[in-house]
């Protein structure tokens with residue numbers, strides 16, 4: 599009997615449902631957790647306004663093949679005097695970690711607790727949160743945890759915007775501006791596809807797409823090693839990379855990425 603776990607913060611969309619369906623195919627029992635985890639939000643972030651709709655989520659999960667929905671209270675997960683964190687040190691401080699220094703510590707702590715409570719054979723995460731997948735993989739490896747980590751592709755709207763619970767906050771103008779994230783990734787893929795390998799050239803072409811936008815603040819565009827998240831200067835070596843973007847559109851911070859596999863004679867994207 600195998601158990602698949604899909605950790606979420608609720609307000610589900612097709613990206614979450616794809617994880618549940620993948621878990622349903624590969625396991626006898628699928629557990630989905632819904633928990634807006636306070637420790638992964640900094641005090642100035644959107645914990646209080648994070649969208650929530652448990653009733654709708656449960657209906658969607660029923661249809662998608664979830665067997666158990668786990669919706670703990672914050673006071674159960676973090677009882678008074680709780681003071682223990684699980685932290686992946688260096689990786690958690692890079693890229694997203696430079697803008698959200700305590701974020702991944704909150705993520706690894708809650709994911710670790712969910713592993714302890716649910717004891718899954720496999721756990722499902724979306725490539726949408728690329729650095730989160732690298733951090734979780736690192737944690738599982740470093741702690742010798744007996745869980746297989748399965749990463750599922752990014753689910754996008756038909757125009758390319760990566761699905762996110764936070765997209766609900768975008769105004770009509772923000773929604774148009776938000777397309778620049780996926781468009782800039784497509785531009786990078788085109789450049790790489792025709793042989794460009796110099797990272798500064800690729801990043802400057804991408805950055806150009808943002809320069810005339812109003813009310814858009816680009817936090818970063820980087821090309822990093824897919825395992826360490828250390829920036830690289832060229833896509834020279836045959837290995838895996840991510841192009842990662844974080845950008846504030848109106849009042850909403852969005853992230854997106856592309857996964858690049860460079861082989862001897864080919865390049866693949868996901």
Ligand code: AMP
Pocket residue numbers: 605606607608612613614616617722723724725726727750751752753754760761762763
């Ligand atoms: P969240 O509820 O935002 O914490 O996300 C829960 C899980 O769903 C995480 O593993 C995310 O990476 C994944 N996820 C969120 N958005 C998408 C998407 N557009 N495509 C695929 N997976 C996603």
